[in-house]
Amino acid sequence: MQGKRGTWRDRWIYWIVSAFGWWCRCLPKRWALHLGWGIGMLYYRLVKKRREIALSNLHKAFSKHFTSSQCEEICKASFINVGKTCVEFLRFPKLNIENIWREVTVEGAENLHTALAKGKGAIVFLPHFGNWELLSLVYGALIPDRAKAIAFPLKNALLNTYIWRYRELMSLKLIPRNQAIRETLRALKNNEAIGFFADQNAGPEGVFVDFLGRPASAARAPVVLARKTGTPLLFSLSIRQPDDRHRVHISTPIYVEASDDAERDVEVYTTQMLKQLETYIRKYPEQWLWLHNRWKTRPVDSEPRTENR
Numbered sequence: 001m002q003g004k005r006g007t008w009r010d011r012w013i014y015w016i017v018s019a020f021g022w023w024c025r026c027l028p029k030r031w032a033l034h035l036g037w038g039i040g041m042l043y044y045r046l047v048k049k050r051r052e053i054a055l056s057n058l059h060k061a062f063s064k065h066f067t068s069s070q071c072e073e074i075c076k077a078s079f080i081n082v083g084k085t086c087v088e089f090l091r092f093p094k095l096n097i098e099n100i101w102r103e104v105t106v107e108g109a110e111n112l113h114t115a116l117a118k119g120k121g122a123i124v125f126l127p128h129f130g131n132w133e134l135l136s137l138v139y140g141a142l143i144p145d146r147a148k149a150i151a152f153p154l155k156n157a158l159l160n161t162y163i164w165r166y167r168e169l170m171s172l173k174l175i176p177r178n179q180a181i182r183e184t185l186r187a188l189k190n191n192e193a194i195g196f197f198a199d200q201n202a203g204p205e206g207v208f209v210d211f212l213g214r215p216a217s218a219a220r221a222p223v224v225l226a227r228k229t230g231t232p233l234l235f236s237l238s239i240r241q242p243d244d245r246h247r248v249h250i251s252t253p254i255y256v257e258a259s260d261d262a263e264r265d266v267e268v269y270t271t272q273m274l275k276q277l278e279t280y281i282r283k284y285p286e287q288w289l290w291l292h293n294r295w296k297t298r299p300v301d302s303e304p305r306t307e308n309r
Helices: 002-026 029-046 048-062 068-090 109-116 134-142 157-167 177-189 221-229 262-283
Strands: 104-107 122-126 147-151 173-176 193-197 207-211 214-218 233-240 246-250
Touching (some): 002 029, 002 157, 029 068, 109 193, 134 147, 134 193, 134 233, 134 246, 147 157, 147 177, 173 177, 177 193, 177 221, 207 262, 214 262, 221 233, 233 262
Parallel strands (some): 104 246, 122 233, 147 193
Antiparallel strands (some): 207 214, 233 246
């Protein structure tokens, strides 16, 4: 019975999301974004746990720079950005290879091509910033059939198929997390670009680096792969503009110079990636995904751990 209830619940969620997505695509863009604003505010008001995590993160990062009321305003704006991002994602079928550039400008596209010109592919460090979902379409449009990204499949198979289909609308292909190592090495060998969303807590197996003034567990995979394969690293993110268009930034390539200390290399180059993210967070603090418990995992011998969310 539990399995049947789960199946029906999954179907209902899928139908609701599908119907809501259809409605979002019927609305004019301005109205749809107003709806996204409302969803973000509703999420902020109703989901206490995530609001508390976001506010806690903001105080940890900016207690010396912003007052409590300023942190709260940034928190609200961050939730609104999430709401708008969700609505924009559901409107992806309205975009195509020609009209996407009315919504998006790209700075640094030449950096991506420079990296790929080396013939060893490109590893792209991506954060949950601005409309991060839009990056799947942008990279698919910039380098058709040569872009891939690592993704965690959802437990709801119907919803997973729906979401993955939207992310793959412009030729980018997703690699399930359980196939990441084999498929990533194959893609790099074929001189393709691989995207890693690597700004969130990586757990005890991550490498600890300074992030916004605190030690944070970060994913090892991007730098480990770059060091092993000689593939250049790129940092890239999407920045929401005041008119709700988007500017995608692609950094100049970083080439990992392997030393005799592999752990030190991973720490140094991961720090470089996160320092680039810090620059944008400090400039546009409302556009990062604060509601994730970024500092949940702490290094051994640090202060006593009290957070369990």
